[in-house]
Amino acid sequence: MIKVENLSYSFPQKDLYNSISFTLEEGEHCAFIGRNGSGKSTLIDIIMDPEKYIFEGKVEKESNCRIGYVSQFSQLDKIEETTVFQYIGEKFITLQNEIASICSEMETSSDIEPLLEKYQEALDAFAAINGDDFEKNINKNLNLANLNKCKDLRISELSGGEFKLIQVIKEMLNSPDLMIMDEPDVFLDFENLNSLKNLINSHKGTMLVITHNRYLLNHCFNKILHLENMELQEFEGSYIEYNFSLLQTKIEMQELAIADNEELERNEKLIEKLRDRATTDAEGARGKTLRVRVKIHERLEKRRIKAPFIDIKHPNFRFFIDNKIEETVALKVSDYSVSFDELLLENVNFEIKSNEKVAIIGPNGTGKTTLLREIFENNNPSIEINEAMEVAYLSQLQGETLKESNTIMEEFLEAGLKTYEDVTDYISDYGFEEDALNQKIGSLSGGEKNILQIAKVTASQGNFLLLDEPTSHLDTYSQIALEKALEEYKGAILMISHDFYTVVNCMDSVLIIEDKTIRKTNIKKFKKMIYASHFDKGYLETEQKKKLVETRIEKALKEADFITAKELSEELEELIKLL
CATH class of the missing domain: 3.40.50.300 (P-loop containing nucleotide triphosphate hydrolases)
Incomplete structure (x- = not known):
């Protein structure tokens, strides 16, 4: 459905992507994650309207791909007095009125051919968004989001969280080929967040969702796109599985990094000895041995582990107190x-x-x-x-x-x-x-x-x-x-x-x-x-065990105890299956 190939893009003050590639297939529910400011919203904008941007690489969409979009920012100004039903059903109601108007014209027109063509186009458009069942589907989704009571309310009477869910329902019911949402969870209370989870999981189409919400990440997606340090990686599977995969890779890479460092140290010492001996015989055997050893060292440096997705830099938040007082x-x-x-x-x-x-x-x-x-x-x-x-x-x-x-x-x-x-x-x-x-x-x-x-x-x-x-x-x-x-x-x-x-x-x-x-x-x-x-019975206990095992793995890695870390990762894998 969507194919991005070797995409590179920069702002004047910041490089965002360095030759990134990924695909979105039909039916995938994809979470798009990455550090703040890494360019997730910009990448979504490029996918939606590539003509606005000058970039290297390719962005390909299926022909006539219809995209539904929910912004992280709500816009209420022009629709405050519209009812919820009218807002969600706007496209359906407009097409219904258009079809009725064409029928009225055909009753009195002497030139019916062009009207028949317009009538068929309107019917096709109505069918494409499943228009015959739109009232039933609106009721079904309002019920899923626990918003039945809001159907006849004006938009101005909704809370911010309720309006966000109404926006999601509207875009979903317009039957887009690809549904894109940019942080739809921001400021939602837990009940509304649970409703958003239900809406996402009920949607049969393809989705690309920017979110940092761990509740949604753990319960809604079957594919992960992770953007970090101008690079992107794809993962087929859930967010919990993705984090487990990162942890396994971290254990392996830390073990390899220590081995690499030990080899580099041995090589550096050997080079120093060879340099001392080769000073008087630069062109002889000792000089040649030194040059070979330097090349080996350069190769080791090149393959030293680099992990933009493993050890991710995060802010160093520290709250200091200027005036500490006794308990009161x-x-x-x-x-x-x-x-x-x-x-x-x-x-x-x-x-x-x-x-x-x-x-x-x-x-x-x-x-x-x-x-x-x-x-x-x-x-x-x-x-x-x-x-x-x-x-x-x-x-x-x-x-x-x-x-x-x-x-x-x-x-x-x-x-x-x-x-x-x-x-x-x-x-x-x-x-x-x-x-x-x-x-x-x-x-x-x-x-x-x-x-x-x-x-x-x-x-x-x-x-x-x-x-x-x-x-x-x-x-x-x-x-x-x-x-x-x-x-x-x-x-x-x-x-x-x-x-x-x-x-x-x-x-x-x-x-x-x-x-x-x-x-x-x-x-x-x-x-x-x-x-x-x-949650299901037992979920809390399993999640607490999972957190305890993760803490023990972190401790083992700090102590470079890779045998224990690997054993614990097997235990963690079994707990993840239960979740």
């Missing part, structure tokens, strides 16, 4: 209520300690972001922050904390770093090289912007972090690096997140929004609740 109450919320068109939260009460990490969980549109922003602004009588707490805030609306017209350099000088060298040194830990510092923030990917937000939060050295969807747009490697940094952080955290893995990996407890109020529960109970609702 950091935040107290008493009888808090908030409403817009309707009441969202009523009589909410909770406390957070100065060393406690707490996630807020709840459906889209229930007031989580409003609550977090009001805590940050600290001018509501229901909210009391301990005066010893220094608050740092990360917004899901990146424009609230980053100025798009600034360069990266300007942004961090304004944030309090003193010199060009200070910014260069500081920002390099977050994956930005010196030549990127003059880039405008507006030109960066969503993930790169979020990394800059996190960098600003860490620079503040606050002891109380307010984080609104901190993993949004982040690639999986950056998510894991962030989780590690949050786990090691010694201050208080209040975090809105719909990422199940981030919550259970580094939070102490969860505030769950239900029926316009909030109740607090510990992570153990929260885990059981999620697994009981969304």
Whole structure:
């Protein structure tokens, strides 16, 4: 269906691809992964509209290949008063009206031939998108996404997550040959994320989806495209199998690398000895032996293991505390209520300690972001922050904390770093090289912007972090690096997140929004609740065993104990089969 061959493309300030090739076959559900800023969205744009770009190589599509597309950005402006049914069925309704109009014309026209031709074209177009069953299919997909109740609502009445799912349903029902989605999961709550999983898995056509969401990656795809360091590799199989394959390769390559290094060291010592002896006999036997040995050394250097997909560079997130305090109450919320068109939260009460990490969980549109922003602004009588707490805030609306017209350099000088060298040194830990510092923030990917937000939060050295969807747009490697940094952080955290893995990996407890109020529960109970609702019996236990084995493999690799690592990888393979 799609064939990309030896594609190379560069921006003026950045090389993106170096002779990459891949194919997409009919019926494949392909996840497209890679680090933030590696060029995934640009590559999708090239596939959709190659005429816009000047590149080397080939991009071939089947003739008349119809592409459905869901952007990572929602656009509501022109359709807010349209109903959900009218929005999803727009193409079908338009064709129905066109067919009815042609029939009316034929009743009174004396020249019926051209009308018959138009009528047949409209019928063919209607049939191509399975128009006869469109109402039944709309109802079926709304039911699959648990959105039956939304059918007659106006688009303006939907939450952001609900509208994202409606966009997906609309594109799927238009029966494209290839369905492309760019981070459709961003900001979806867990219920909507589960609905998206159901929609993806029910779709019979070919799909190419950019996603960093580990829940979708683990449960939706049968092919992986991984873009890294201007190179791309294809993998036929699931994301879990792909990661296992990477781990096996890592064990083998580390073992080979150590052997190569030992051989290189032996060779270097031998060359040094030969050089000493050959100084007086450069053209004789010793000189010839030296030249042969140098060539062997060059060959060894060339075949030294290089692994752009194995040891992937990720940001070095580190949260420092400028003002560490003894355990006390950091935040107290008493009888808090908030409403817009309707009441969202009523009589909410909770406390957070100065060393406690707490996630807020709840459906889209229930007031989580409003609550977090009001805590940050600290001018509501229901909210009391301990005066010893220094608050740092990360917004899901990146424009609230980053100025798009600034360069990266300007942004961090304004944030309090003193010199060009200070910014260069500081920002390099977050994956930005010196030549990127003059880039405008507006030109960066969503993930790169979020990394800059996190960098600003860490620079503040606050002891109380307010984080609104901190993993949004982040690639999986950056998510894991962030989780590690949050786990090691010694201050208080209040975090809105719909990422199940981030919550259970580094939070102490969860505030769950239900029926316009909030109740607090510990992570153990929260885990059981999620697994009981969304996974088969035994999945939690198997996944915990898998994580333990992966940790043991990592330890074995650090100690260069390759025999143990290989034995454990066999154990891991059996657990993966169960998942």
